[in-house]
Amino acid sequence: MRATVARAQASGRLGGGAGPYGYRLKDLGPHPHPASAADGKRLYGLEPDPATAPVVVHTFADYLKGLGLFAIAEGLTRDTVPCPSAHDRPRNPHRSGVAWSKSGVRAILTNSRYTGRGVWNRQHKHETPADIEDVTLGYATTMRWNSQDKWIVSVKLVHTPLVDGDTFAQAQRTLATRNRTPPRRTPSARRSSTATPNLPPTAPSRKPEQAARATTHLRLRETQSAG
Numbered sequence: 001m002r003a004t005v006a007r008a009q010a011s012g013r014l015g016g017g018a019g020p021y022g023y024r025l026k027d028l029g030p031h032p033h034p035a036s037a038a039d040g041k042r043l044y045g046l047e048p049d050p051a052t053a054p055v056v057v058h059t060f061a062d063y064l065k066g067l068g069l070f071a072i073a074e075g076l077t078r079d080t081v082p083c084p085s086a087h088d089r090p091r092n093p094h095r096s097g098v099a100w101s102k103s104g105v106r107a108i109l110t111n112s113r114y115t116g117r118g119v120w121n122r123q124h125k126h127e128t129p130a131d132i133e134d135v136t137l138g139y140a141t142t143m144r145w146n147s148q149d150k151w152i153v154s155v156k157l158v159h160t161p162l163v164d165g166d167t168f169a170q171a172q173r174t175l176a177t178r179n180r181t182p183p184r185r186t187p188s189a190r191r192s193s194t195a196t197p198n199l200p201p202t203a204p205s206r207k208p209e210q211a212a213r214a215t216t217h218l219r220l221r222e223t224q225s226a227g
Contacts, residue, residue, distance in 0.1 A: 018091060020111050021084040022056035022162055024049040046113075046159040055081055056162045059108050060171055068178070069109075073100035109175060115168050116161030118154040 019025060028043040055076070062072050076083070077099040084104055086097030113119050124146055127139040163171075 018088070019046045020113050021087065021108065022049060022053045022114065023047065023159070026159075048160050048162060052087060053162055056108055056114060059105060060114075060163050060167055063105075063109060063171060064167070064174065069102040069105045072105045073102055076100040076105075106175075109171050112153065112168060113159075114162045115165050116157040116159055118158040119152065 023046040026045045026047040028045045030037040031041040031043055059072060059076075062075070063069075067075075081100070083097060083100045084107075085092035085095035089097065108114070124144060125141050126144045127141050129135055130137040130140050
């Protein structure tokens with residue numbers, strides 16, 4: 001199975017679906033399998049979409065210039081650039097398509113297919129019982145992401161890249177750095193940071209012998225006053 005998919009990716013054939021934002025389908029001719037070709041099936045690859053490919057390129061460039069995910073999403077929305085779900089409504093009827101989101105920008109920055117390489121097995125189907133008390137109700141199927149070590153990536157380029165490998169790698173390093181959260185403070189550190197405000201300095205306490213002399217002096221003054 002994996003070898004078959006790897007051969008398909010190496011030849012430039014699309015493994016399925018309509019491809020990521022920034023690309024459109026390209027007809028590669030009849031299916032190589034005679035039976036499939038007889039059924040009218042054809043092969044498809046990816047080519048840059050003139051309407052959306054520049055958005056992908058500018059997204060990588062803006063991010064590496066220092067703009068954050070929210071700033072990029074806000075700018076695209078402000079410039080009335082249709083977000084991916086608005087650009088492809090037939091595949092996204094469940095999404096509003098009103099504006100760009102941080103997750104949409106992140107999906108672009110983390111998609112290695114923009115480097116021109118085919119990627120397969122990024123997700124897998126996960127089935128859970130609809131009701132654990134009644135298995136006759138069937139299963140609910142959801143898609144879950146596989147770890148990157150399970151992805152199948154083509155060795156050579158299979159379609160026109162929108163960004164080079166160095167740009168993509170730099171974006172991944174920047175994402176990892178910006179997502180690194182500072183260490184949480186311990187309760188003692190939080191208490192010390194919320195200490196009472198500075199108070200005016202108080203006079204240092206007297207030594208015992210100084211206190212004794214002061215007391216004797218006070219009694220002498222009281223005696224003289226009384227006399």
